[in-house]
Amino acid sequence: MNPFAFTQARDLDGVLAAMAAGALPVAGGTNLIDLMKEGVMAPSRLVDINALGLDKVETSAEGGLRLGALARNADTAYHPLVRTRYPLLSAAILAGASPQLRNMATDGGNLMQRTRCVYFYDVGTPCNKRVPGSGCPARDGLNRQHAILGASEHCIATHPSDMCVALRALDATVHVRLAGGTRSIPFADFHRLPGDRPDIDNTLEAGELITHLTLPEADRFADHSAYLKVRDRLSYAFALVSVAAALDLAPGRRIRAARIALGGVAHKPWRVEEAEHALADKVAGDEAFGAAADIILRGARGYGGNDFKIPLARNAIVQALGRAARGTADRGGMESGEQE
Ligand SMILES: Cc1cc2nc3c(=O)[nH]c(=O)nc-3n(C[C@H](O)[C@H](O)[C@H](O)COP(=O)(O)OP(=O)(O)OC[C@H]3O[C@@H](n4cnc5c(N)ncnc54)[C@H](O)[C@@H]3O)c2cc1C
Ligand code: SF4
Known part of the structure; x- marks a missing residue:
């Protein structure tokens, strides 16, 4: 690991000043520290943001x-408000990582986690996301995990988050602070497609800190989600x-209304609202669901190792x-997909 300076900020101004000077924020550290140990990222400065508070889960x-x-993924998933009114979010978080990781990982950090493409992690290989212009060995190499859309x-990498898939389905908004202002980013616009700049994962600007997320009221979906x-x-x-x-x-x-978002298939959580509109007024059943799936998967393509993902x-x-x-x-949050 490269040498780096580490500071612990006591307040928001301290964090923003450190970030303006080039420091990366560290929250749970479950992704950033791994990437530093592997030599994939080498920030010269880190600022610990854990003293900021910013860990409440509450009604907006x-x-x-x-x-x-800074709410931990576990605290979010098990919060009574989330379990009863946003069980889709609870189930998605509990399907990810492990209990230990969910206890450390934060909601802001979850959005910012980087792809799990093996070439991205292997600094002995080229990778356009890690070293722009160096190439993408995944296209003709190991691409079982990779994208079929967008x-x-x-770059054919996928975004690895589970939580973000539910946040996309539930129309979340990301709220950020920068020195001298605030900004709100609709979740649909937060993560980006790779295009010719796969090194840029999202639309957060340098120096911007995520302070919180909001979700609109979604009680009408609470009884029927998975x-x-x-x-x-x-x-x-x-x-x-x-x-x-x-x-x-x-x-x-x-x-009356449907929400469908996919993970593991693209560089960002994938949602096609046309498919949701096509379900409106239909009787719930495999025929209508299959037609919606066909709309979502229009234009999907595989790269050999991941062709199976299209029918899957x-x-x-x-x-x-x-x-x-x-x-x-289970509106109690113990979805069968929970990992022990
Ligand atoms: C073995 C393993 C298995 C995993 N399995 C899954 C899985 O199945 N599903 C899943 O969804 N995830 C999984 N994860 C990923 C895990 O969810 C993420 O590592 C975690 O959510 C990141 O949160 P963190 O607080 O630890 O982020 P950190 O590691 O602290 O930070 C990650 C990035 O976010 C930035 N950042 C952090 N907070 C902020 C903020 N407030 N504003 C701006 N930038 C910020 C940091 O600078 C850094 O670039 C797994 C991780 C591991 C190690
Ligand atoms: S898919 Fe993206 S992350 Fe993976 S090797 Fe290609 S450029 Fe790198």
């Missing part, structure tokens, strides 16, 4: 949910494909919507 001023950037000739994560093993594995599905059902299983994603969308239609499995 608008009646939705407000998550502090990729570019420069997070389905398909992975190579049941613990400690990132999604091959994941689906956050939520339905607002009228009597007779008629769909279709089946996962139909399955997840079917589970949502049958009713949220």
Whole structure:
């Protein structure tokens, strides 16, 4: 690991001043420190932001949910407000990582975690995301985990988060502070597609700190939601494909509104609102769900090792919507996908 300066800020101004001087914030450290140990990232300065507070999970001023950037993933998932009113978010968080990691990992850090592409982590290989212009060996190499949607000739990596898939389905907003101001970023615009700049994961500018997230009121989806994560093993594995599905059902299983977001398939959580609109007024069932899946997967392509993800994603969308239609499995937050 390269030498670096480490400071602990006591307040927001101290953090912003350190970041303006080039420091990277460290929260739970579960991703950043790994990347530094592997030599993938080599910041010369770190500022510890854990003394800032910013760890509350509470009702927002608008009646939705407000998550502090430093709320731990576990505290968020098990919070009564999240378990009862946003069970999709609870289930998605609990499908990720391990209990120990979720106790350390923060909600802000979860958004900022970097891809798990093996070449990105292997500093002995080229990688456009790590060293712009060096090439993308994943396109013709090991690409079982990689993207089937929204990729570019420069990068086919996926975003690894589970939590972010639910946040995308639930229309979250990311709130940031920078020296001298604040800014709000709709979740849809937070992560970006790789294009010709795969080294840039998201639209956060240098020096900006995530302070909190908000979610609109979503009670109408609480009774019918499901997070389905398909992975190579049941613990400690990132999604091959994941689906956050939520339905607002009228009597007779008629769909009033639907939300569907996918993880493990693109450089950002993937949501196609046209598919949700196509479900409106339909009777919940495999035929309607399959048609929605076909809209979502329009234009999907594999790179050899990940071709299987296209039919897998279709089946996962139909399955997840079917589970949502049958009713949220557990509004207590102990979804069957939880990892021990
Ligand atoms: C073995 C293992 C398995 C895992 N499995 C999963 C999984 O299955 N699903 C899943 O979703 N995740 C998984 N994770 C990833 C884990 O969820 C992330 O590492 C974690 O959420 C990152 O949060 P953190 O607080 O530790 O971030 P840190 O490591 O502290 O920071 C990560 C990045 O975010 C930046 N950052 C942190 N806070 C802020 C802020 N407030 N504003 C601006 N920038 C900020 C840091 O500068 C850094 O660049 C796994 C991790 C490990 C190690
Ligand atoms: S897919 Fe992206 S992260 Fe992986 S090797 Fe290619 S450029 Fe690097």
